[in-house]
Amino acid sequence: MGRNSKFPLSRCEVAAAVGVVASLGLGLAAVYFSMPSSDYSFLKLPRTLEDIQDLRDNLESYTSDYTIQVLVGYCIVYIFMQTFMIPGTIFMSLLAGALFGVVHGVALVVFAATAGASSCYFLSYLIGRPLVFLLWPDKLSFFQKQVARRREKLLNYMLFLRVTPTLPNTFINVASPIVDVPYHTFFLATIIGLIPAAYVTVRAGIAIGELRSVADLYDFQAIAALFFIGIVSVTPTLISRNQAVDNA
Template sequence: MGSILWIPVVLSLATAYLYFLSMSAPSLKEQDSNVLKFPSSLEDLTKVAKLLNKYKSENFLFVFILFCSAYLYKQTFAIPGSVFMNLLGGAIFGRFYGFILACFLSATGATCCFMLSKFFAKHYVLKYFPEKVNLIRKKIEENNDGLMPYNFICVETGTTLSSLTSLDDLLSAKTLLSMGTAAIVALVPGYLIKRRQQKRELSKMS
């Protein structure tokens, strides 16, 4: 079993990589580099999405690699704020590709997080935080079929937000209807799956 001290080492290396990647953006103006950060609010999200949408026309590969790296960084080290990355994915890459990326990167990042904790922290976590582990396991079981609908709603919302020019647009009937429809489309399959699982469990018990 690896030492838990490897986790800060891996975190430092990943942070350095992400920093140098963002600083090595080709032909990025100095004032724009200050905007390039993890979004933590809708205002930040709008600024980053606007910058990357303008930038990706000539540097698509760099934007793609930067987004994937940032998303995996957040997921691997369990840093809060993945909802903003899903929104950003929809705003940059659109509904279809943003959704595929969100699902793939969230699954890959979660796998990396699991492997990191398994090889370097499992013993310590189970020893000192058994109640937290049981709570997380319970949450995972409860949300076994909920990740894709959640990702879809976030990406769809990001796609909608990227086309807004004012707060009035956000409150318009067209926008609200679009976001409401997306929520229904995303949530119905998960609801039906859970209902089917509940019926199976009841049939096994009877």
């Protein structure tokens, strides 16, 4: 089916995106109707630290009594936000810490973030090319060149990108299938590389009342630690490149 000259997506591609939205929407509806009758006006996508505190205060009792429903609802919302590049997942990570603690919170965030990134990857594989070229042409060209240069040690490079704030995670999710990053490499780099940042954010969520702004999450020490981990992950690539130059 051909594309409309005024719209970058075909009908089949739009149908695929609508199908993803419908599936996630049905999941949320199932969670909602399985919960007890109550006033859920407090439910909203968190945008501020105050929103996180309100959600924590209202969801704590539900989390202990309806753990499965809260977990499923949390994951669906997180996956939806990741899939469609909706800002605010950092607040969802803070909420995980506030509700579930460090260990369970990190596991939950890494799982939901990896699932959402994977969903975004496959959706972008179907419909993302025209949108990525439209939104980030220069950044996409840079990313494509870097991936091509590091093809032999691509996992190390993708880990470096996930651990450090060199490129936004949203862009990595959308652009990776466009520049031919294999899914298994994308998946491993995501599930491993997101752990350090998830730990920092989830741990901060436990003391949410002490945060004044999101900027307090990433002080110099935290950012330096993330870059150190990123440098360690990319070191094998640098070593192999130097050896190749020496042997040439």
